[in-house]
Amino acid sequence: MTRRTVRIAMNGVTGRMGHRQHLVRSILALREQGGLDLGNGETLWPEPVLVGRREHALRALAERHGLTEWSTDLDAVLADDSVDIYFDAQVTSARVEAITKAIAAGKHVYTEKPTAADLAGALELARLAGEKGIKHGVVQDKLFLPGLLKLKRLIDGGFFGEILSVRGEFGYWVFEGDWQDAQRPSWNYRAEDGGGIVVDMFPHWEYVLHELFGRVTSVSAHVATHVPRRWDEQGKPYEATADDAAYGIFQLEGGAIAQINSSWTVRVHRDELVEFQVDGTHGSAVAGLRGCRVQHRSATPKPVWNPDIPATESFRDQWQEVPDNAEFDNGFKAQWELFLRHVALDEPYHWDLLAGARGVQLAELGLRSAAEGRRLEVPEVTL
Ligand SMILES: NC(=O)c1ccc[n+]([C@@H]2O[C@H](COP(=O)([O-])OP(=O)(O)OC[C@H]3O[C@@H](n4cnc5c(N)ncnc54)[C@H](O)[C@@H]3O)[C@@H](O)[C@H]2O)c1
Numbered sequence: 274m275t276r277r278t279v280r281i282a283m284n285g286v287t288g289r290m291g292h293r294q295h296l297v298r299s300i301l302a303l304r305e306q307g308g309l310d311l312g313n314g315e316t317l318w319p320e321p322v323l324v325g326r327r328e329h330a331l332r333a334l335a336e337r338h339g340l341t342e343w344s345t346d347l348d349a350v351l352a353d354d355s356v357d358i359y360f361d362a363q364v365t366s367a368r369v370e371a372i373t374k375a376i377a378a379g380k381h382v383y384t385e386k387p388t389a390a391d392l393a394g395a396l397e398l399a400r401l402a403g404e405k406g407i408k409h410g411v412v413q414d415k416l417f418l419p420g421l422l423k424l425k426r427l428i429d430g431g432f433f434g435e436i437l438s439v440r441g442e443f444g445y446w447v448f449e450g451d452w453q454d455a456q457r458p459s460w461n462y463r464a465e466d467g468g469g470i471v472v473d474m475f476p477h478w479e480y481v482l483h484e485l486f487g488r489v490t491s492v493s494a495h496v497a498t499h500v501p502r503r504w505d506e507q508g509k510p511y512e513a514t515a516d517d518a519a520y521g522i523f524q525l526e527g528g529a530i531a532q533i534n535s536s537w538t539v540r541v542h543r544d545e546l547v548e549f550q551v552d553g554t555h556g557s558a559v560a561g562l563r564g565c566r567v568q569h570r571s572a573t574p575k576p577v578w579n580p581d582i583p584a585t586e587s588f589r590d591q592w593q594e595v596p597d598n599a600e601f602d603n604g605f606k607a608q609w610e611l612f613l614r615h616v617a618l619d620e621p622y623h624w625d626l627l628a629g630a631r632g633v634q635l636a637e638l639g640l641r642s643a644a645e646g647r648r649l650e651v652p653e654v655t656l
Contacts, residue, residue, distance in 0.1 A: 276308065276316050279613060281358040282350045282380070284324040284371060287334055289458065290385060291362030294414070296321065299606040301338060309613055317617050324350055347371060351378040358383055358616060364460055366467035369394050376401045381408040381616050383609075386476040388629040390467060392637050392654070395630035400656055402626050410612040410622055411629030413480045415547075417604030423565035423595045424551065424558060425485055432567065433553025436529045439486055443474060443547040444536035447517075450504030457537070459505035462513040469515035471496055471639045474535040476632025478521070480624070481549075483631065487526035493648035494521040494639040499538040521639060522648075559592070563601075566592035630654050 281300065285291040300319045303309055308316040323343035325331045331343040344350050351359065351374055359375035361368050361384040369389045375382050382402060388411055389395040402409045415421055427433065448455050460466040461473065471494065482489050496516035503513050518536040525531055545561030556569045572593075574586055602610075608624070615622035631654045642649045 274316050276318050278318045278320050280320045280356045281360055282322045282324050282356050283360045285363035286323050287325050287330045294605040295362055298603045299609040302606055317613055372398055376405050383410045383612050385412050387633045389633055392634045395633040399626035399630050408616050409626045410624055413624045414604040415477050415481050417607040419563045419601040420560040420565050424560040427558055432556050434555030436553045438552050439531040440550045441533035444539040445546050446540050447537040462503050462515050464515040470535050471516055471519045472636045475636040475639045478533050479632040479635040482531050486529050489523045489651050490526055491524040491648055491650050492638050492642050494643045496643040565595040568592050
């Protein structure tokens with residue numbers, strides 16, 4: 274085995290996603306397994322260069338993980354010819370500027386979603402990347418979750434017959450931050466800082482719906498800020514200016530209807546933090562992050578509506594668990610591996626900045642639909 278190093282500037286790795294999912298669960302996990310086996314006698318060895326604004330936080334992070342390279346000077350890191358890839362998990366509002374610089378410096382780019390605050394910005398990044406001829410990718414981690422991979426397997430196997438509808442329920446209670454600390458950063462609740470559940474979650478729903486069921490052709494959304502006052506990381510009260518719940522209906526190419534509730538203001542009475550129920554003519558499924566249960570038409574009960582007597586059947590017990598039949602890796606790591614293979618071996622990769630722009634478009638149109646109180650068509654995104 275020969276070892277080939279790929280140097281990755283990782284910006285925003287002191288944050289929630291950058292640290293846990295991208296640095297620890299993806300890049301460091303790859304190093305723990307000896308690097309990425311490229312299958313051609315070569316191993317790709319990712320070498321992270323931590324980038325950020327706060328020197329003490331970066332140094333502490335590097336020391337904690339036995340890493341030696343970190344910098345608060347993004348321009349200098351981008352000017353370093355030995356750096357191959359720029360990765361961005363900063364707050365969303367800082368993303369466009371940094372990625373624009375990285376593209377200009379000729380780095381390959383891998384980034385968290387949403388790629389920009391609006392469609393115009395997202396398309397501009399995709400255009401610049403195309404012009405420069407760099408390789409680019411956008412995180413679409415939900416596609417790599419075991420539950421959704423099982424759902425995809427069911428679709429590919431023809432389990433559903435014609436798919437009629439998809440109902441998604443995403444959410445949990447995010448504490449206000451006064452008597453218990455909030456478990457999400459406060460910028461998520463301020464529109465002026467790039468926050469809001471539509472901007473956060475609609476990009477995910479766009480690629481999940483598109484890749485599994487069909488492109489979204491129209492959106493109708495209602496949004497709310499149910500909790501108007503929260504407390505930040507310093508314990509200071511602030512006004513929540515962004516939406517913390519979104520109720521969306523999406524028409525899909527092929528005719529299915531999707532309805533997805535997204536909320537940081539609901540309490541969970543579900544098996545997982547997100548669940549999608551898919552109903553088809555031949556069967557139905559409920560998929561979560563990890564699990565997936567099915568009910569075939571042949572095993573579908575025939576309940577009769579009668580509120581005068583207690584329920585006679587245990588409906589939840591009438592479903593069957595879909596077996597794993599495979600080993601599932603962390604979804605973020607699985608997508609990183611494909612991106613690294615794209616960079617190293619030129620393998621195809623379609624979760625790129627143009628795909629990312631579709632997610633930004635759906636968020637933009639979702640918010641506009643809510644503001645205008647009407648359903649909006651979703652035109653196909655092209656460069
Ligand atoms: N793929 C997913 O499932 C998923 C989930 C949550 C968040 N995200 C995305 O990941 C990104 C980071 O979210 P997070 O929850 O980790 O946020 P976070 O607040 O925990 O981390 C943000 C990072 O950006 C840095 N930062 C903060 N303010 C900055 C500024 N003004 N300029 C430059 N850098 C700044 C912070 O130091 C930190 O490293 C967001 O774009 C978010 O949309 C993706």
